[in-house]
Amino acid sequence: MSLSDRSIKSSMWILAMGLFQRGAGIISMIILARLLSPIDFGIVALATILVFLFDTLSHLGNKQYIISIENVTDDDLNTAWSLNIVFKSVVWIIFLFAIPFIADYMAKPEIAAPLYLLSLLLPIQAMGNPGLWLYLRELNYRPFVKVTIVSKTISFAVVITLAFTLKNYWAMIIGTLLGYLIPVIYSYFIHPFRPSISFKNTTLQRKYSQWIILKGLAGYSRSQFDSILITKFFDLKIIGVYTMFKNISAIPGQQIILPLIEPLLSVFSKSKNDNVNLSYQFNLSLFVVLTLIMPVATLMYTFHFEIIQLVLGTQWTEYSSLLAAMVFLLISISISGILTQILIALGKVKFIFYYDVLSFLVAAVILIFLQGQSIETFTWVRSLIAISTSAFLLLFVILQLKTSFIHSLLLILIPITSSLIAIYLTNIIAALLKTTGILELIISSTLFGILYIVVFFTILNIHNKPQEIIQLKILLKKYSTSLTSKIKVSK
Template sequence: MSNTSNKIINSASLLIAGKFFQRAIGLVSIVILARVLSPKDFAVAAIISMVIYFFDVLSNLGNEQYIIQKKGISDEDINTAWTINIIIKVALAFILLAFVPLIDSYYPEIQLTAALFLATLVLPIRAISNSGLLLFERNLQYKQIFFLTVFQRVISFTTVMLVIWVAPSFWALILGDVAAALSFSLGSYVVHTFRPVFSLKNIKEQWIFSRWLLAKNIVGYGRSQIDTFIVSSLFNARDLGRYYLARDIVMIPSQNILTPALQPLLATFSQQHHNDSTSLSRQINLALAITTLLTIPIVFYIWFFPSALIDTILGSQWKDSYKLLSHLSLLVLYIPFILLFEHLMVAKGWVKQVFIFDLSSLLFITLGLLFFGNETLSDFALLRGALGVLATLMLIIYLRTRLDFSCRSWGFWCVSSVFFAYFSVYLTQRLMLSFESMPVIELVISGSFFIILYASLNIIFMLKLAPKNDQCLFITTLISRYSKILKSKILSTFHEIFSS
């Protein structure tokens, strides 16, 4: 296995571990909050998140992408990126404060003024984080970032629980976000020795790279949040809270497993682009295979077993969200592939083309949703997912004319993954007919059986093909390596326990 592949595996492992820990704590938070807070409280959180995320996107000039993809960097590049970040985020924080009364008046059903004022602090706090972390990402060194994200999540969780214990309300979510931003920014100076200083020496070069990326980020925000905005306009606060929470549950695997696993590929794509187009093609085919193998079973499980997830995570009072959760699973079907292809396009320097796709897909999705009639919230979610899938297919058709990747190979993985996932669903449903127990037990049994069955079928299938298929050989080697590492960790843990 090549050194680059080892770096990808190690980096992805740390990122997934960090995100898994964050989401594990996040799930505990959701389980508690869903039983304490009302849908209206989550509606407030949805609107606050939508507004803060928009201004955060406005302040993102692509500094991270610029540093990662550039062949050679200097301290001035890092300092300039840090300085631009502070100036933009602080300026936008003041602009947001000026718009608070207008935003509050748009949602008369909810009082947002005080919450928005406090949430605005997140922008300048994030701005001061140490830009030296970009050097870790550039070199695929994620160990320090892993520990920093763990620390950040512990602080945030503790803050949320303390507020809930004192006075249960949406304030717990807002204060948790502020605490998370503060702990990450301060901790970034502990994990990296680089000390940024104010500098605008290389601002012109960064702006040339970032101008299309900034436009792309703004349009990408619109594409990702337009459904939440339309829901907030068409439905009441309770439905908005249901949609926000169900969407958050659906995005757990995408944000905390699939996205971290793909993140190191950005730097790898850039390296392969500079070195060897053949290696880049193999890297794309492998990334598509792995993403498909991970994405398909997640979609199938959420679609066919929403009750186990809803009853366990949110509680029986959210039973009216079963169908909503199933339909939202389509988001998982395409978002990882959008991230993969857009990262690749940025690495290739096609930032303008990324912006054009984001803009066209935003218009396509928005127009489709605006034709939505007076159907139910779950029908709205189904339409949102279907439009996203169609937009992704348009991107794939375009990129196939410019990149050398195998649609035949990808189609092979799609067909095999769908077959094994459906077969696993069928047997899991048959098994669950014999079980009527607590929701958490049903979730554990159905989830474990489904995952083990799906994984086993794929492993057997790939072992048969490994001698003839490079992708199967790589994946089976990867699984074997992880199995050995896991076995070693378990044995060493037991040895330490019995020795003590």
């Protein structure tokens, strides 16, 4: 099986895993949004932002190191596991001492108790079996599907049960904790490797990790600075609303795009010495990601009110326009994921760190001056900053690869143009049908999907010379044939 085929097959497994995980998450979110208040979500949002900030400080990049090196030994795995435990435990202890001061600084004493419990995520994550990373090197994601199904099923059942009985934010706090604990336990049942304490290869991993820590901190600060700022600018209700909408806007990226991006580090690393093949892999990845994300983003932008009403209920629709603005965050995150992976493969970790720091500082300066403005203004400015910095990073990668800017731009414009034409035609037809509310969303979404596919493949047939388009057609035909065969066999 070719590297490209293995990458696509891996992506399909990750996509299946993501669909199940997000499916359970969406159902849980729909139920919780009707059982709990935006203030409950605000408390959980603030607690998770702070916990994951400290988690980022403790992230050594062990998984990325194991995936990127040519040959992996038991000493490599044991050292990675040992360093993870030590470093995360130290950060955890520091965090425990800092919690009272954090709660006082935020002037929100109610977050202290959730922080103490949720902080257990730090030592828990460190305990996972590093043998699973060997599956990632082989682009074998099937075991992770099993882990996801088991952990999500159990945590889903617990969260919903607690939400009905407790009717407060503790249901989500406990559910989040279980969502990390169960995979750690299960990891020892799906891989035979048994780690032991060892620090033999500490020097090699330390050199790799020092920039990963800084990059992770800068990247997290850049991506979450808006959420951190709103904790000071707005009350818990607005914090809950903003975070909820941000999570909804991230669903397509997390469950459609990230599964496609996850295997790319391994693919890019194997092609980094072949600039022609690396450029091809980059353009194909970017093309596929935008082909999937643009129609989703277009629907979210056009039907933000109907989506919020359907998913969360009427108590959330007052701020539905925030979802439209966050579409640009979704596109930015989707593009940045590919760009980051290829830069890591090229050994440009230091550049990513500088980019994250610079873009963070730009966003911070601009957003700080928005204090006193509405949450709508804050959200639009945040989204436009994100898409602008991603465009800059895209241009830098194209220059690094020495690939044709025009060629990449033409591939990017295909899904964008297809989405715009499809939504224009959809709006015309929907206006004639005169439907409203949820019915309009269902009919328009179905119609838009059909029109997008028709317009997209029409453009492909006209502009069919690029190798990326030819490869996409081959892959679609191959997996369409495979799916048809499986359906026939099942019957």
